[in-house]
Amino acid sequence: MGSSEDGVYQPILQNNEATLSPQSSEKQNESSNKLEYILSDPTLPVLKRFRLATWIELKLIFLLAAPAVAVYMVNYCMSMSTQIFSGHLGNLELAAASLGNTGIQVFAYGLMLGMGSAVETLCGQAYGAHKYEMLGVYMQRSTILLTITGVFICFIYIFSKPILILLGESPRIASAAALFVFGLIPQLFAYAVNMPIQKFLQSQSIVAPSAYISAATLVLHLLLSWLVVYKIGLGLLGASLVLSLSWWIIVVAQFVYILKSERCKYTWAGFSLKAFSGLPEFFKLSAGSAVMLCLENWYFQILVLLAGLVDNPELALDSLSICMTVQGWVFMISIAFQAAASVRVSNELGAGHPKAAAFSVVTVTWISIVISVIAGIVVLALRDVISYGFTDGEIVANAVSDLCPLLALTLALNGVQPVLSGVAVGCGWQTFVAYVNVGCYYVIGVPLGSLLGFYFKLGAKGIWSGMIGGTVIQTMILLWITFRTDWNKEVEDAMKRLDKWDDDKRKPLLKK
Template structure:
């Protein structure tokens, strides 16, 4: 019998995670065994751990993404204008709220994970409520952006007809803002306890309901873009309510959810500072390629450019969700092994998870190139858009490959506590190099969407190389000591989990 909760709640076939972690470290430090035998045995142990971590997370993120993507597909079959409007609404306005809310909600992942590991189970529910309060408050100014999305998009130079149509769709997404505010804290609350599979089942059920309601709203009831937006908002609220009902009913959460408490309104300023810091790195990541869509709206023949980029970006995001699952796995594996004092296991885990994600991304890129001429017909029947999307497919393939490495390295950074460093790297590579270079190539050299994308790829390549170099040069023994010092500094009397 275990005396306390394990760090991971998955039912591993052989041992609990701590035993497996010890086994992995023993294998890697056994210098008497042949080198290749050690690598083979260690790889098998690590791959089993990754499977139980990454697979449910990938499924959950994919299903959540398909909910939004299906709306884009349905609206795309209404016409090119509707597809451009939904693309601009999703990638230009909605993703701003998504990135901010997800970034702020990610603070719950850190705090709840620390509290769960420290056996302070009752604090998980408090952190969940504090985050939800802050995110709901943040949703109010975000709602103003949604309400005035049309003049904002026009001010940014988007065509009036596309901005007008996008504003109608975005208006239907206002309830989704507050669904995000509730969903992300709940999601991280569950992930901290390694409860991932129920969220995946809930997302699958919500997807089925969403597809049916969107089909009725768009094609049978003729509610248009506003109806599509409202259905998308409703679907996210279904996910939120179902997850919260699970928390109330599940025995797994009875020690971490003790009901609503007035403590949720205390310590909000410290919690806000930590949430804001957590949001910076993720927002810089999330918004980067969405800026590509906004800039493309300034090109001549913006409708075709937006439609073709919409097709490519939707496919890219879909594949990116796989990398996000590996990102979560990398963060958990590295932080767990560093906390357990296993430097070789932490280093080996980085190698295995990055290799797995890279191989999958290469396969996805090859599939994109094979079906480059027909892939856009999933979203729209226009031949002009199909040709434009086909021309952009090599850029999409390179992006997919880079996204097979870069998000995983970001997960490693989170596991090591390098968020501030990565934020500086992102600012420099993305916004001081990538975006200006993309604008220069796209407009000054008249390369259009290809030029914009090329410049922004340059920023991603540079950022990935920097993270690879830093990870390669990492002294994992030193990182173990840093982790031990961080843990030893915890003091219950000062609520250290809220300290910056």
């Protein structure tokens, strides 16, 4: 956009700037205001309006999504590399690490991520409304609640072996998986601290520092994993302990950044006793968020657990875990766009920009779809060689190749569904979407998958096919709801929500 066009919108930017923004976000706020003005300007031709708005929105989205992809990808690579190190110890170790990582650890991750999305909604909308001082309070409240939750989840980790056996898993695999899970207990509490910190930073469009921290930690993680697993010989337990240590390094580094960075000086005012007030009400909001995202994160993990009940469970677990690992890797791209959608929508609603919020939804959804479809095509092209990065077994490679068409379809769906979930988080629709997820995933998807997999003897392919059906229905419902959204009403709802959660109903900390 040329300088002459920029000059046209300076008056409206000055009039709309009700409060002083942190210096690091002045350009972002300016672009946001400009986007709403362009979309609301009836004097501009439609095509020009679309061109200008698209250019602004693309810059805002990629400012968020590009480093977020790096953060999620690197963090996922740590878990994936741990699984690879374990897999090269043997097929039993691969199955155990897969079951522990995908069946138990992801349970905790899904719960923590879900509860953390409450602070994502509040921080994003508060930041858009310039109520900067509340972001640090929200982050501390969420950390307290997630840490308490972690204490209760810890019992699942401790008793993982009898739980897995009760669910019908092989005692041999369950025993090895339990050993792996014991080493992940410290990681559980790292999640409890990291999720609120991550949402706190993302809501301010501060993502690049987390990417640098995660990348440096990954290098250290690979070195320590090689040393502990192969040279010291601690095996599965050593692999999971190193993974826990790596997550705590990320947590500490990010918090040090918050303390030292000028970009957070208005949103982090230090530890506050206000973090302990209103915890029951905050828990209710977090619980609704947890149900929504947990049901999504656990859905395809049930596929792995069910696979342990079919004939030849070790082969089924090995092949499915490889596919789920690849799916999870690509999903990191989708979840980065989910984060971008959540931040963009919540910021725009908090700022009172309904048209910009709606335009952000459309733009980020199309970008995510294109990338996910390309990923699906790549997977189909490499279907015969993907498994050799995890294990040397030819039988497993053939099984993975047979499942790749379903994997490619799942990747394509991931271009839409996570972004719509991000929109739901940005708007605060978590409770409603939780009901949709229950119906589509657990009333339709899981029973249909079980029917195809066990009754019709289609095995892992049948289970996966049925569960994809549930995802398709859920995606269609969310598309319809999003399409019919009244964004002016969403702005009003956002303002009411901020008034409710601003304890003192104080004016913004920073005034013009």
